[in-house]
Amino acid sequence: MIESNRITTYILHNKNHLSFWLRRLKTSHQIIAPVRDISGDIVLTGIRHMHEIALDGPALMPSPKEFLLPQMEQLFHYSDDGVEETFNKQPRIIFGIRSCDLSAIRILDIFYLENNKDAYYESRRTNTVMISIACNQPDPTCFCFGLSTGPFLRSGFDLQLTDLGNRFIVEAGTETGMALVREFLHIFTDPRPEDIEDLNEVRLASQSRFEKRVNLEQVHRGILAGEVSDTFWDSVAARCFECGGCVYNCPVCTCFNVIDQHFSPDSGKRIRIWDACMFKGFTRMAGDVVPAAKKIQRTKRWFHHKLVHWPTQFGTFGCVGCGRCAISCPGRIDMASVALRTKGTEHSEEKW
Amino acid sequence: MTNSISEIRDARVIFVIGSNTTEQHPMIGMHMLEAKDRGATLIVADPRRTQIAQFSHLHLRHKSGTDVALLNAIMNVIITEWLVDLSFIRQRTELIGYDLPPGEEYVDLSFIRQRTENFDDFEKRILPYTPEVAERITSVPAEDIRKAARLYASEKRSMLFYAMGITQHITGVDNVRACANLVMLTAHIGQPMTGLNPLRGQNNVQGACDMGALPDVYSGYQKVADPAARRKFELAWSRPLPDKPGITLTEMVDAILSGKIRAMYIMGENPLIADPDMTHVKKAFAKLDFLAVQDIFPTDTTEYAHVILPASSFAEKYGTFTNTERRVQKIRRAVPPPGEAKPDYEIICNLSKLMGYPMEYREAHEIMEEISILTPAYGGILHHRLNANYGLQWPCPNIDHPGTTYLHQKKFSRGMGVFIPVEFIPPSEPTDSEYPFILTTGRSYFHYHTGTMCRRTAALEREDPECLVEINPVDAGRLGLRSNERVRIRTRRGSIEVKAFVTDTVPEGIIFIPFHFREAAVNLLTINAVDPNAKIPEFKVCAAAVEPLKRKAGVIQESRGVISTA
Numbered sequence: 001m002i003e004s005n006r007i008t009t010y011i012l013h014n015k016n017h018l019s020f021w022l023r024r025l026k027t028s029h030q031i032i033a034p035v036r037d038i039s040g041d042i043v044l045t046g047i048r049h050m051h052e053i054a055l056d057g058p059a060l061m062p063s064p065k066e067f068l069l070p071q072m073e074q075l076f077h078y079s080d081d082g083v084e085e086t087f088n089k090q091p092r093i094i095f096g097i098r099s100c101d102l103s104a105i106r107i108l109d110i111f112y113l114e115n116n117k118d119a120y121y122e123s124r125r126t127n128t129v130m131i132s133i134a135c136n137q138p139d140p141t142c143f144c145f146g147l148s149t150g151p152f153l154r155s156g157f158d159l160q161l162t163d164l165g166n167r168f169i170v171e172a173g174t175e176t177g178m179a180l181v182r183e184f185l186h187i188f189t190d191p192r193p194e195d196i197e198d199l200n201e202v203r204l205a206s207q208s209r210f211e212k213r214v215n216l217e218q219v220h221r222g223i224l225a226g227e228v229s230d231t232f233w234d235s236v237a238a239r240c241f242e243c244g245g246c247v248y249n250c251p252v253c254t255c256f257n258v259i260d261q262h263f264s265p266d267s268g269k270r271i272r273i274w275d276a277c278m279f280k281g282f283t284r285m286a287g288d289v290v291p292a293a294k295k296i297q298r299t300k301r302w303f304h305h306k307l308v309h310w311p312t313q314f315g316t317f318g319c320v321g322c323g324r325c326a327i328s329c330p331g332r333i334d335m336a337s338v339a340l341r342t343k344g345t346e347h348s349e350e351k352w
Numbered sequence: 353m354t355n356s357i358s359e360i361r362d363a364r365v366i367f368v369i370g371s372n373t374t375e376q377h378p379m380i381g382m383h384m385l386e387a388k389d390r391g392a393t394l395i396v397a398d399p400r401r402t403q404i405a406q407f408s409h410l411h412l413r414h415k416s417g418t419d420v421a422l423l424n425a426i427m428n429v430i431i432t433e434w435l436v437d438l439s440f441i442r443q444r445t446e447l448i449g450y451d452l453p454p455g456e457e458y459v460d461l462s463f464i465r466q467r468t469e470n471f472d473d474f475e476k477r478i479l480p481y482t483p484e485v486a487e488r489i490t491s492v493p494a495e496d497i498r499k500a501a502r503l504y505a506s507e508k509r510s511m512l513f514y515a516m517g518i519t520q521h522i523t524g525v526d527n528v529r530a531c532a533n534l535v536m537l538t539a540h541i542g543q544p545m546t547g548l549n550p551l552r553g554q555n556n557v558q559g560a561c562d563m564g565a566l567p568d569v570y571s572g573y574q575k576v577a578d579p580a581a582r583r584k585f586e587l588a589w590s591r592p593l594p595d596k597p598g599i600t601l602t603e604m605v606d607a608i609l610s611g612k613i614r615a616m617y618i619m620g621e622n623p624l625i626a627d628p629d630m631t632h633v634k635k636a637f638a639k640l641d642f643l644a645v646q647d648i649f650p651t652d653t654t655e656y657a658h659v660i661l662p663a664s665s666f667a668e669k670y671g672t673f674t675n676t677e678r679r680v681q682k683i684r685r686a687v688p689p690p691g692e693a694k695p696d697y698e699i700i701c702n703l704s705k706l707m708g709y710p711m712e713y714r715e716a717h718e719i720m721e722e723i724s725i726l727t728p729a730y731g732g733i734l735h736h737r738l739n740a741n742y743g744l745q746w747p748c749p750n751i752d753h754p755g756t757t758y759l760h761q762k763k764f765s766r767g768m769g770v771f772i773p774v775e776f777i778p779p780s781e782p783t784d785s786e787y788p789f790i791l792t793t794g795r796s797y798f799h800y801h802t803g804t805m806c807r808r809t810a811a812l813e814r815e816d817p818e819c820l821v822e823i824n825p826v827d828a829g830r831l832g833l834r835s836n837e838r839v840r841i842r843t844r845r846g847s848i849e850v851k852a853f854v855t856d857t858v859p860e861g862i863i864f865i866p867f868h869f870r871e872a873a874v875n876l877l878t879i880n881a882v883d884p885n886a887k888i889p890e891f892k893v894c895a896a897a898v899e900p901l902k903r904k905a906g907v908i909q910e911s912r913g914v915i916s917t918a
Contacts, residue, residue, distance in 0.1 A: 038684065038739070238406065239385065241378050242797065259810050273810070281814040288836060330374075330382035332389070 007155065010181060010188040011195055012168040017187040019050035025093055025180060029129070032067060033095040034060060044094070055096050055163075058139050059324055063251035064094055064101045065108060068124045071248075072273050075120060075258070079267035087123040093180075095131045099160075100142070100322040102132045103149035104251030106156055110314050111254050129176050134162040136206050141323030143214040143336050149320040151206045164198050212336050216317050219339045220307050228342050230296065236338060237299040239331035240278070246302070246325040246334065247276035252318050255282075277302060303338060353677045355511065355547030355758040356745065361386045363545045365503055365510035369397040369419065369531070370517020373404045375797045377515075377551045377676075393507070395500050397422060398517060399792065400822075400864060401857050410500055413859055414490035416790050417779035417893045419518045422497070423530035424776065425486030427537055428478050429501035463539035467769055474533065474771035481776075489776060505538045509545035516553055516794070520891040524883040526774040536769045542760040552676040555666075559674030562730070562746070563723070567598035572727035588726055591709070600887040602627070602880070608636040615642040619696060620663065624652035625802040625870055628889040629845050629880035646699060649804050652870055661699050664689035665805075670716040671695070672738065674746075678756070680733050681743035779893035780881035783861075787843060787895035789827070790862045793878060794892075799868035807868070819872035820853040822864040823898065828854040833900045840899040841865065846876035849901065863898060867891075 012018065022031055033053045034042050042057030044064055062071075076085045112121040134152035135142070144150030153160060158177035162169040170188060172178045181188055222228055247253045257275040262268035275282060278299070283292045292298050306318030325334035360366070360383035374381030381404055388394050388407060396408040397419075405411045414422045464471050483494035504510050512535055518527040531548055540546040552558045564571040574581035576597050586593050599607060605627060607613040627633045637643065637656040645657040648665050666673075668689040674680045689695070694702075697719060701711045713719050717735035724730050731749040738744060744755035760769075783790060798816040799806045806812045821841055823833065833839060835854045840847055841863070850865065850872045858864050865874040879894040 039682075040740070238403075241374060241381070243378065257810070257814075275811070279811070279815055281811075281817075284814065330378055331385060 008172045008178060008181075009191050009196075010170040010172070011191050012161075012170050012188055014187070015166065015168065018168065021184055021187060022050055022053075022093075022095065024184065028091060030090055030092040031095055032064075032092055044097075053096065055133060059098070059141070059322055059327065060101075061324060061327065062249050063104065063322065063324060064097050065104065065251045067092065067094060068105065068108065068121055068128065069112075069254070069256070069274075072271055073120065075270045075272055077267075077269045085119075087120065089123055089127050091127045091129075093129045093131060097130060097132050098135055098322070099132055099150035099153045099157075100144040100320040101251050102130055102153065102157055103144070103147075103320045104322065105130070107252050107314070107316055107318070107320070108254065110316070129158050129180065131159045131161060131177075131180075132157050134160060134203070134206070136163060136202055138206065138210050139323060140211045141326040141334075141336070142210060142321060143212045143323065144321035145207055145210050146214050147216060147317060147319065147321045152203055162199055162202060164195070164202060167195075169195060169199050212340070214321065214336045214339045216307060216319060216335075216339060219342050220311060220317075222342055223304065223308055230300075232342065233300040233303075234296050236303075236333050237294075237296040239333050240295055240299050241330045242278060242280070242295070243328075243330060244276035244278050245328035245330075247278055248274055249324040249328050250319075251322055251324070252306070252320060277305075299333070303335070306335070353547065353549035353551075354541060354760060355544065355549055355677075357383060357677045359545045359547075359758070360384060360511065361390065363387050363392050363509045363511045364507040365393045365395065366513065367395045367397075367500070367504050367510065368404060368408075368513045369423075370519070370527075371404070371513055371515035371551050372398070372400070372402040372517070372794070373513065373515075373551065374407075375403060376553070376795055380513075380551060380676075393503050395503060397500075399859055399862055401859075410496060410503065412490075412492045412496055412500060414492045416792050416862060417521055417523070417890075418486075418490040418776065419521070419527040420523055420530050420774050421481060421486045421489040421776040422492060423527070423534055424478055424481035424774070425483050425490075425494075425497045426501040426504070427530075427534055428481045428486075429483060429498050430505045430534075430537055431475055431478060433498075433502070464536070467542075467763065468536050468771060469768045470771045470773075474773045477773035477775070504534075504540075508540075508543075510538065510540045511545060511547055511549060512540065513549045513551055515551040517892065519550075519886075520888055521893065522780050522881050522883050522890045523774075523777050524888045525885040526777070529772045529774050532769075533771050533773070536771060541769075542758070542762075544758055547758060550676070555675065556673040558676055558678065559672065559680070562674055562727070567600055570726070571723060572729050574727075585726065588722075602882050602887045602889055605633055605636045605880075608639055614640065615644075616640060617644045617646070618653060619646040620648075622647075622651045622653045622802040622804060624656070625873055625875060626867070627880075628875055628878040628891060630873055630876045631846055632880055633875075646696065647804070648693070649808065651802065651804050662689075662691065662693040663699065664693045664695050668693070669695035671697070672716075672720065672735070672743075678745045678747075679743050680730070680738060680746065680748075682735060682738040780890055781844075781879050781893065781895045783895045787897045788861075789896045789898055791841065791843060791874075791877060791894050791896035792862055792864050792892050793867050793874050794864065796866040796868060799866065801868065803868045803870065816868075819848075819850045819865065819869035819874070821850045821898075822853050822855050822858045824858050824860045824862070825854050825856055826860050827863075827898070828852065831898060831900055833898075838901045840901055841874075841877060842897045842899065843877040843879070843894055845879065845894075848872045848874065848876055852900075863896060 025031065031047050032044055033047050034055060034057060035045050035047060035052045036042055036054040036057065042054055042060060044060050047053060074086045076083050109125065112118040135150060138151055152162065155173055157173045159180060160171045160173065169191065170181065172181055255275045255277060256272045258270060258272045260268055260270050280290055280293060284290050310316060310318035319335050323336065326336055357380060360380065366384050366387055373384060384394065384404065385407060394408040395410045396405040397412040397414060398405055399413055399416050401411065412422065483497040486492065486497055487494045512531055514531055518524065521527060535541040535548045541548060562571065568576055570576060570581060570585050576582065577595065582593055582595060604613055623633055624630065624637065643657045644659040644661060645654045646661040646663045647654060648663050654660050666683060667686045670683065670685055672680050672682050697713065697716065701713065704711045720733065720735050724733055728749055729747040732751045732753040733744050733746065733748050745757060746755065748755045796816055798812045821839060833852050833854065835852055837852050838849055839852045840849050867874045877894065877896060878891055881890045882888060
């Protein structure tokens with residue numbers, strides 16, 4: 001995707017035209033969008049009909065990373081005839097994801113595409129276009145605003161839609177995004193000054209609706225200055241249920257395990273599956289030595305990794321403020337809760 | 353559970369006995385933690401220092417099998433310190449919030465007088481169980497027993513939770529009776545944020561019991577021995593039905609050996625690993641003329657089967673599950689069953705047809721219809737009502753009923769609640785010089801029961817690859833034992849080899865072994881002693897010996913456990 005510094009803005013006047021546009025795009029791409037399933041949950045899945053799309057729901061669980069880094073992915077198949085790698089080249093559009101998730105994917109791109117390129121990730125990524133939708137109403141668990149990963153982005157998107165009530169603003173940020181609009185210019189018009197005014201108003205309103213104000217920069221500095229004690233981390237770790245929910249749902253977590261499944265002595269497949277550093281077995285070595293046997297080592301490390309190691313190594317936090325860890329953690333030791341407690345805004349005592 | 357999970361976060365006192373809640377019921381553990389964050393007091397009674405015990409304000413580490421003594425002593429304190437009256441005084445100022453009928457002044461004492469029977473006899477039998485007597489039996493300090501009693505009794509919103517930790521004893525029923533006595537004594541029943549709340553151990557064991565998968569009841573706990581109930585079912589099913597209850601799982605094994613039972617049809621159960629005294633079970637199963645097993649994977653039980661019927665898993669069929677808070681929820685097929693596997697009801701119906709009793713249900717919801725006709729508590733529960741709001745909690749007697757969040761608001765199932773005094777009876781196999789340790793068994797975090805599913809899952813196997821025995825550091829020191837060293841655990845029934853895990857989770861004198869590992873099957877060691885009423889085995893207590901296995905230099909260690917009999 002060639003990023004252009006120039007953002008081209010359009011107006012989609014008639015919201016019904018969204019269906020038309022996506023239906024036409026569906027002839028060349030798989031469309032993945034939020035859909036309300038029979039039990040009322042909203043999931044990201046390939047759609048058959050446009051009317052299935054539900055844009056009014058909370059954060060999608062798990063995150064969209066499952067389309068670029070599936071929970072279980074076959075890497076290759078082996079047999080007497082040799083090794084056959086599996087690359088997924090299906091053209092797809094992920095429609096309706098949030099700015100935080102888009103920012104997360106851009107962070108995954110740094111990890112999987114720079115330095116050591118991951119061919120499987122690359123194959124999926126180059127065939128994926130993302131049409132994100134800016135958030136007008138953050139959830140109580142969201143804190144992207146402090147991290148510049150939302151509720152809207154100023155660049156780095158293929159196409160960013162903002163809902164102005166009776167119409168959409170459509171911003172194209174890459175050539176790939178532009179290409180999806182160019183074919184259908186008859187349904188898009190140029191913005192008028194009042195459209196831009198409305199856009200700014202909606203953005204300001206969204207920013208003011210955040211229930212949590214989390215400053216990870218402050219936590220980062222605090223950790224480096226040695227202000228966050230092991231007593232504190234111990235009390236955090238005590239509340240950890242070792243369920244792995246934070247890692248599995250996090251759109252930025254990248255770890256995976258590789259296992260082989262044999263069909264016969266001569267053939268089988270190698271797959272990779274999501275893994276979680278929160279599990280004790282993650283660091284288990286031969287001879288049953290487990291370096292991170294104590295919970296505090298794993299809990300503390302997860303936070304340090306996102307707050308200190310990532311910025312040092314990659315120049316960005318390993319967190320986009322999507323709030324999924326808060327939604328899934330049974331012990332309520334998610335990023336926002338922990339960050340707020342290290343600042344001392346919630347409790348002044350050191351232990352939880 | 354008499355009450356609901358959503359009430360937990362608003363409780364003021366949470367008393368957990370015999371449940372490792374955060375590890376075995378993590379979502380309920382989560383609510384308990386939330387309640388504690390909001391100021392609730394958490395009391396945990398368990399010989400092991402589990403995660404929930406670490407969160408508690410008061411941890412009562414009573415000796416395995418002494419639950420009756422502990423609970424009776426708590427009730428003793430409540431009665432002798434007139435906590436029954438003390439809490440009413442506080443209660444009067446909080447009357448407004450609890451929808452009590454007007455004119456109700458002394459809730460506790462009047463609760464006892466108006467809604468229970470046999471209090472006077474019960475009170476007499478409780479008086480000998482002073483905290484000092486209980487301290488000698490349970491090794492819990494008398495002062496802690498008093499603290500627990502005062503905390504539990506003096507708050508109005510007190511919830512009591514229990515699980516297998518108190519039921520898997522020869523006094524399992526007595527233990528539960530003691531809990532029932534406690535909630536009636538303090539009137540912590542029939543109101544929100546109170547109740548007697550067993551945490552069921554499978555996702556649908558409540559549902560299975562509700563449907564009468566028990567030898568003495570039809571669905572809805574309608575008794576086989578009750579002629580009116582039997583007549584109703586005979587009418588519905590157009591067949592005469594037996595008028596005597598059948599026998600329980602543990603009795604069946606003995607019945608095979610005595611020749612009374614010659615064939616078995618087992619669905620979704622693995623007795624070869626899950627039943628106590630495995631040697632005894634193996635002998636029995638080898639004797640069967642015919643065994644049919646319906647399961648989703650091969651197990652140690654299918655090894656003995658003449659016919660295996662492939663069943664489908666939770667993700668491969670339609671139906672409902674009923675959870676511990678009596679909530680009936682729909683399940684839907686997400687993936688087709690593999691090969692020839694079928695939903696359980698289809699297999700049963702096909703068999704039934706061949707046996708001369710055709711049962712035709714086109715879809716699962718038609719079965720639910722029949723359940724709702726024959727089961728008063730499920731009267732208003734039909735599949736189309738379960739789509740929204742996460743299902744319905746029974747009793748739900750008719751089609752307009754919204755379900756029931758908490759039970760016994762006006763009266764108990766039998767009308768008046770009855771205090772059944774229970775006496776302390778020690779476990780069936782006491783420790784002695786030859787077998788000085790108490791062996792207690794249970795579940796570990798990452799595995800479930802006999803491992804049919806979870807030991808086929810890479811991530812879970814990696815977390816928990818082999819059987820470990822938890823042993824206290826003082827005991828380990830005395831034996832010269834370190835973590836990761838191999839050790840033989842021996843009882844009168846058999847022996848297994850496992851790796852040691854030295855931890856202060858277990859107190860001195862008690863060792864803990866999970867029952868998930870077929871290659872180190874702890875049920876080779878457990879005792880086939882059962883509660884006389886429920887026939888549940890005493891998985892939680894038997895006498896064991898611990899023998900460290902010293903490695904000889906130059907000898908290659910055998911992998912995993914070696915199973916042998918005594």
